[in-house]
Amino acid sequence: MGHPQLATDTSRVRRWIDMGEIPRDPVPKVLAVLFTEQLGRVVTIEDLGLVRHGRASKRRDDGGAEHPDGLPWAPERTAAVLTEFTGMDLMLNRRGLVGAGAALAAGSALSSAMQDWLNTDPALAADAPRPPDPDVPLHADPAGLDRYEAAPVGSQEIEALEHSVEVFRAWDAARGGGLQRKAVVGQLNEVGGMLAYRHPDHLQRRLWGVAANLAVLAGWMSHDVGLEPTAQKYFVIAAHAARESGDRPRAGEALSRAARQMVHLGRPEDALDLMKLARSGSGEQTLPRTAAMLCTIEAWAQASMGQGQAMRRTLGLAEELFASDKGDVPVPSWMQMFDEADLYGMQALAYRTLAEHEPSAAGTAQQHAEQALTLRSKGRQRSQIFDYISFASASFIAGEPERGAKYARLALVSMGSNSSQRTWDRLREMYRLTGQYAADPRIAALRKDIDLVMPKPAARKKADAPKGDAWV
Numbered sequence: 001m002g003h004p005q006l007a008t009d010t011s012r013v014r015r016w017i018d019m020g021e022i023p024r025d026p027v028p029k030v031l032a033v034l035f036t037e038q039l040g041r042v043v044t045i046e047d048l049g050l051v052r053h054g055r056a057s058k059r060r061d062d063g064g065a066e067h068p069d070g071l072p073w074a075p076e077r078t079a080a081v082l083t084e085f086t087g088m089d090l091m092l093n094r095r096g097l098v099g100a101g102a103a104l105a106a107g108s109a110l111s112s113a114m115q116d117w118l119n120t121d122p123a124l125a126a127d128a129p130r131p132p133d134p135d136v137p138l139h140a141d142p143a144g145l146d147r148y149e150a151a152p153v154g155s156q157e158i159e160a161l162e163h164s165v166e167v168f169r170a171w172d173a174a175r176g177g178g179l180q181r182k183a184v185v186g187q188l189n190e191v192g193g194m195l196a197y198r199h200p201d202h203l204q205r206r207l208w209g210v211a212a213n214l215a216v217l218a219g220w221m222s223h224d225v226g227l228e229p230t231a232q233k234y235f236v237i238a239a240h241a242a243r244e245s246g247d248r249p250r251a252g253e254a255l256s257r258a259a260r261q262m263v264h265l266g267r268p269e270d271a272l273d274l275m276k277l278a279r280s281g282s283g284e285q286t287l288p289r290t291a292a293m294l295c296t297i298e299a300w301a302q303a304s305m306g307q308g309q310a311m312r313r314t315l316g317l318a319e320e321l322f323a324s325d326k327g328d329v330p331v332p333s334w335m336q337m338f339d340e341a342d343l344y345g346m347q348a349l350a351y352r353t354l355a356e357h358e359p360s361a362a363g364t365a366q367q368h369a370e371q372a373l374t375l376r377s378k379g380r381q382r383s384q385i386f387d388y389i390s391f392a393s394a395s396f397i398a399g400e401p402e403r404g405a406k407y408a409r410l411a412l413v414s415m416g417s418n419s420s421q422r423t424w425d426r427l428r429e430m431y432r433l434t435g436q437y438a439a440d441p442r443i444a445a446l447r448k449d450i451d452l453v454m455p456k457p458a459a460r461k462k463a464d465a466p467k468g469d470a471w472v
Helices: 010-017 027-039 073-092 107-118 155-175 181-195 201-224 230-242 248-262 268-282 288-304 308-324 339-353 359-375 381-397 401-414 421-437 443-454
Strands: none
Touching: 027 073, 027 248, 027 268, 073 181, 073 201, 073 230, 107 155, 107 248, 107 268, 155 181, 155 201, 155 268, 155 381, 181 201, 201 230, 201 248, 201 421, 230 248, 230 288, 248 268, 288 308, 288 339, 308 339, 339 381, 359 381, 381 401, 381 421, 401 421, 421 443
16 A cells, blocks of 8 residues: 555554554554455444544544444544545445445434534534644545545536536436446545535535535435445435535435435334434424425334334325425425325335235225326336335235236336346335235246346345345
């Protein structure tokens, strides 16, 4: 890595571990690269506990369960974490390594660490370039990674970045996150470098907004391909960036993505903890449609726990909020994907999930899925696949295997050009429901066709595999 002067021994390492000493640069950066390469997942200097806080020589003991990753971060630390994490992620992409061996932080731990911070307004510094604190660099430059030099940008460059977010978002909705994830992470890495330079306040806020949008996309795409701890880190980065941009509803939406991830992984209690934080952190600026979207995620978590009454109340509130949106205030770009079809789609998913506990809910799930499919616009293929799978799953639960097979085959035909691991996850759960009808020749043929094309669970790393009833 170009540092021939570096050397270490067991006594030095013991001081790092037992006494909390932090080695001087570039040792932490070199170690982060080394662990990233060896473990096949992103490991930052924060993960290693080798971040200097102020000018103290020892670590602050806030990296435990109560405050994962030393949350929350100061603005300059957010920019550094963003740049370092994306740089490591890109390095893994370049070298063909894929992995996510770290554990996800519990929803309660994230909520505890970020609750007070998210509900306060960020204090942006004066409009002027400033020399960096040597112990808290504005620009993280891990050894062996590409360096992006901090430089000022203008409104035209930021406008181009905002447009790129729309392009990436449309691609993700149509084809899934696998094919464009690296491009999004690379763009986010460059924005992190731009944030190292102090721009005029209005430009700096817009840059933070771009960073928030790209981090959400990077997280969603990572979740889409099964890189779960990586996805969670991006959602936390997005929440920090959104708060610095002054867009608290955006911060809440970023955290709601982390909650959706938790439900998918069979951890609905963690999801509810995160949803409490997302709602409280969104503030009074939250539009009715955004609040409706938050309610649908909470309802899905409640359905996963078999809380039928609570789920129905929450979905009823979501419908009221959505209907109350008069359209007199422009919907932010990051909410434009949540339309009436999505409302019905999430209701279908919630009722289909509840049907595992209350089979009578399957009929309602079918109705909502049918309405979602009727309203789906072009370019939303992944959501359409989810609607097909919700309809098919609800049909198998309702004792209508012929109807279920019809929609299962529609989903199967649509999945060939989609790079979303989550679609296969939900199809696998639907496949489980067909087992009781395996004696039916038509269902047996369907199961055989699914077997032929479905990626095998053994191909995924154990650390990436969801826990429990993860496919609903």
